[in-house]
Amino acid sequence: MIAVTDLKKVYRQANRDIRALDGVTLSVPADSVHGVIGQSGAGKSTLVRCLALLDRPTSGSVEVNGVELTSVRANDLRRARRRLGLVFQHANLFDSRTVAANVAYPLELAGAERAGREAKVAGLLALVGLGDIGGAYPAQLSGGQRQRVGIARALATDPDVLLCDEPTSALDPSTTGEILELIAALKARLGLAVLVITHEMGVVKRICDSVSLLEHGLVIQSGTIVDVVGDFGSRLSENLIGLPPSATVDPALGATIEVLDTTGPGDVPALAAAGGSLGVDLPILAGTIEHLGGTTFHRLRVLVPRPLDPVEVVARLHSLGARAAVSGPASTAGVAR
Ligand SMILES: Nc1ncnc2c1ncn2[C@@H]1O[C@H](COP(=O)(O)OP(=O)(O)OP(=O)(O)O)[C@@H](O)[C@H]1O
Ligand SMILES: [Mg+2]
Incomplete structure (x- = not known):
């Protein structure tokens, strides 16, 4: 489970404070998918960077299974990051490494033994439906296959939380459906808490159990899909299932x-x-x-x-x-x- 409490990020720019996150609170239990939807400039990327420990929040806390991540000291950051698997819009693979070597990368960083790594990578590739292409290079793959490799790599350190930043925004509609189905299946199989950051309501409709609407760094509506749709006249209700x-x-x-x-x-x-x-x-x-x-x-x-x-x-x-x-x-x- 991931719990974000009163998370704030203020950027100082030309003597002016930009409140990119203005007190974001949300939580995602294990075995569920929470969507964060917002327009350009809402603070989505800032949220991802703060949750992924790529950027320090100004205040607030991020807890994964009861462990507070924001107070982790610099030399423990790498270990703390393993609790979170990251999936990006573009899979961000190393072009010079094979698929298997890309998936193995986080295991190498974690100091895993070679024999254990190979068995683990084979299992991960099978899990994402890419059992037979471990020897291929990223340039030989379709966008959907690259994203599957990115997901396998994100799962290499057995994270509790999968943080997906616009995971399907670069994909065509049918590949989008396949990747969202894969994320939902992995959530159920591995009991993951999945946080999906998106600007597309279609993504929320397809896989989210609950959703938060982010605007100007604030969550202005949040709840299960049933609750937000049942709040007649609200933004999410009208956008999810309008009349x-x-x-x-x-x-x-x-x-x-x-x-x-x-x-x-x-x-x-x-x-x-x-x-x-x-x-x-x-x-x-x-x-x-x-x-x-x-x-x-x-x-x-x-x-x-x-x-x-x-x-x-x-x-x-x-x-x-x-x-x-x-x-x-x-x-x-x-x-x-
Ligand atoms: N490094 C930075 N320095 C100053 N301001 C920043 C910085 N990063 C983001 N901001 C500001 O914070 C606000 C939120 O930006 P953010 O990139 O998180 O939005 P977003 O929801 O990801 O938008 P998009 O959908 O366009 O990617 C914006 O007003 C942006 O200009
Ligand atoms: Mg962004």
Whole structure:
């Protein structure tokens, strides 16, 4: 697990302070993927550099499995870094080394015996699906294969945390999918805490269990995918699973509510259960259905026909485990948003 607490990084430039990180707090448990998404200048690269101990934060702490990394003395930095595997946008391989020798590099730095290194490298290459190309050189590989080598190298020191900085930004869409699948599979197999820094919402949708939105060095929204999507009207909710527009509803017909229902295989959607138990049809006016991380998200705008009280329908949906809120027109409702 990695826990970042109140991390700050201030750059001094021409008599002016630039607060690149202004108090970032987040944590990633083992066996999960957390995304940090932000636009250009948000502080993503600064965060990566501070977490990877390539740059000293101004204040705050970074703990990996209970060990505080920010207070490590200079000569212990190399050992501390082994707790974190780093995956970069461009794999940054040594062109003059074979694939196997690239993966072996961190093991050489750690002083591992040659025989042990070779067995370890063979295992790592098999793990990332590159069992037979250990003798090839980086120039002979595709972008996706190079990134697999980079991931194998990041795992060489058995890290607890995998820190991925824009891991797929240089790849085409289908290779992006393969690399994200590989990261998710490795997370589950090795129980890794994975932190993915990205500017692409598609990456968050595909592999993240939780997400933080970084802006001007601050986390302005954070939570599990279910929590942030259920926070209707929030930036991450609208960006992850927005609703298509729908025509304004005549208040004479009723009120509209917004619903987020999550279902696994075999579950009955809460909206159907609510309508059934209330003995009414609850027509869907607009909706988006997405499959994220094994869960199906139904984000719906629903008409609650008069004279039914939308507040009662919202309460019924809550009792069935869905998120819901009255969205308007709030003609019969006491709770408008
Ligand atoms: N070494 C530095 N000296 C001074 N200011 C810096 C330094 N590094 C970053 N900054 C500033 O800190 C802020 C955050 O920069 P950072 O590179 O972390 O953003 P980013 O989210 O990675 O952006 P991008 O998506 O464009 O890579 C910016 O305002 C940037 O100008
Ligand atoms: Mg950057």
